[in-house]
Amino acid sequence: MSTEVATAATAPQVTAQAQGMRKNGKQWHPQKSAFRPTSGMTSYEKRQEERKATAAVKAKEKEMKEEKEAERQRRITALRDKRAAKEEKARYEKLAETMHRKRVERLKKKEKRNKLLKS
Known part of the structure; x- marks a missing residue:
């Protein structure tokens, strides 16, 4: 029985700090933190790195879109040629x-000679 009391006494209290009742009575609103205008500021080097990363991602996306469009155009031209031949x-x-x-x-x-002369 003494061991139970000792473990309960040494365990740290991990409960949230109790806040009192709000003065305006709107307890359902979330608690706001203090306004810190400089908290979101980052260094110039970090911003440059982020810009480089986003530029690389955009370049890769553009390249992938161009490849997809080129493949689509190739299929379309092949289909047109096939239909014309038919x-x-x-x-x-x-x-x-x-x-x-x-x-x-x-x-x-x-x-065929006339076609070659035209193009």
Whole structure:
């Protein structure tokens, strides 16, 4: 029984400091701390380091966005080229139904020459 009393007496009291009743009666509002205007100030070097870090993050984000957009554009152009080739093939097949095969091939060559001259 004496050991129980000794341990209870030596244990530190870790309770919050009791505040009295507020004078204005608004106990439900949180307690405010004193206004310290210089508490948020940091050194110039620390601010510069933070700016460098944010600039590096923004540069990485921009690079990732550009890569994503380039991949998207590549897919779009590949799809357009595929559709154009499909339409051209269908057009030549339609011509081949009415014309001779050799004449269609000559037209193809002629059109390819014209395309190369335009671009």
